[in-house]
Amino acid sequence: MRYADCPTTEVEVEMDAPVERVWALVTDIDLPARFSSEFQGARWLDDGPALGARFVGRNQHPAAGTWETTCVVTRCELHRSFEWAVGDPEHPSARWRFDLEPQAGGGTRLRQWMQMGPGPSGLTPAIEAMPDKEERIVARRLEEHRANMGATLTGIKELAESEP
Secondary structure: OOOHOOOOEEEEEEEOEEEHHHHHHHHHOOOOHHHHHHHHEEEOOOOOOOOOOOEEEEEEEEEEEEEEEEEEEEEEEEEOEEEEEOOOOOOEEEEEEEEEEEEEOOOOOEEEEEEEOOOOOOOOHHHHHHHHHHHHHHHHHHHHHHHHHHHHHHHHHHHHHHHH
């Protein structure tokens, strides 16, 4: 698995909550900071959520320090899909997406997906310094993302199911 291959990961959960409630939670760009060990929060630069709207996200990682990225909403399909590109939308360092699928009985299946690359990211210097360890670096980073995504979806599920 190489960074240039734009590897992806995803996590999904089913919840007993209507898609409208789940949509309101996943489009709150600051909400995942409550559950993620890395994501520290975000703020809109434009009116969002909307296609083309920009926001700044703040992150922290023990190996990389603290940083901010500007993101652009690249998909905003009401009650269905919310996606953003990190950096240049045509050549992002990553893409993140929430997909919502209504379930029989009024529940929702929520999937969070992410893709590394194709643009350079914080991993680029590590891969350039240790090209022989690229596969291990990429795999470890995907596992970190998967763990935070799982925590985020669990948190969203708890919030969605607890609201009246």
